[in-house]
Amino acid sequence: MNNRQNPLRLNVGYLYNKPIGSLREVPVEVEHIEIDDLNVRDLRSHIRISRTREGLLLQVTAEAGVLTTCSRCLETFYLPVSTEFEELYQFPSRHREETDLILPNDGYLDMSSIYREYLILSLPIKRLCHSDCAGLCAVCGVNLNETTCEHHPKSGAHPAVIEQEESA
Numbered sequence: 001m002n003n004r005q006n007p008l009r010l011n012v013g014y015l016y017n018k019p020i021g022s023l024r025e026v027p028v029e030v031e032h033i034e035i036d037d038l039n040v041r042d043l044r045s046h047i048r049i050s051r052t053r054e055g056l057l058l059q060v061t062a063e064a065g066v067l068t069t070c071s072r073c074l075e076t077f078y079l080p081v082s083t084e085f086e087e088l089y090q091f092p093s094r095h096r097e098e099t100d101l102i103l104p105n106d107g108y109l110d111m112s113s114i115y116r117e118y119l120i121l122s123l124p125i126k127r128l129c130h131s132d133c134a135g136l137c138a139v140c141g142v143n144l145n146e147t148t149c150e151h152h153p154k155s156g157a158h159p160a161v162i163e164q165e166e167s168a
Contacts, residue, residue, distance in 0.1 A: 007033065008115055013107015015051050016091075022051040028062075035116040039067035041078055047111075055090040055103055058111075066119055071126045072135030073143050083122040087114060 007030045015022060028045040045062035065078035089101045089109065103109070134144035139151040 006110065006112065008035075008111040010047070010049075010109045010111060011107055012049060012056055012089075012103070012109050015049060015056055016103070016107065018051050020051055020053055024049045035112045035119075038116050038119060040115075040119065041065045041067075043115075045115075052088070055088060056109075057086065057088050059086050060084065060111075060114075060118075062115065062119070064119060066123060068123060068127050070129040070133055072128060072133045073145055074136065075129055075143070075145075077129045079123065079127055081119060081122040083118045085114075085118045 007028060010026060015024065026047040026049065028043065028047060030040070030043040032039075032041045033043060034040070041064065043062065043064040045060060045064075048059040050057045050059070061082075061084045063080070063082040065080050067076060068079050069076050087101055089103045090096070092102055092105065129145075136142065137144055137149050137151050140149050142149050
């Protein structure tokens, strides 16, 4: 059901003429994939495709590592994320609004952009490579996870934590 060149392109055409209530479950496992500007590894997903009166309802759960940048030290790392979503792809004859997702006539559904959107939405605003990341020195710019500088004590604590302790 999956395509080796694009594992997020699914053949769903055989469900177009099935009775309402028919369903198919599709596991998706991808070691590494780039979706536009999003670098993803170890994508593990489960797609449940149900035939409805309007079209095909896709219920998806996904887990992956997304390449991102730490908010404190600016190092890149893979952040584990998980997401769940549902999308209804309507038959072309039932097209109602501009935002509706439409089933393609060829029966192949490219899920790449949908996965990209939901994986990005599952990223936290403040991304940390690890919870005790020391960040960068505000004066000289060195990565305090890798070395110390004369501007910070050798405790390795993040400057915000030190300021809170000093004001208490």
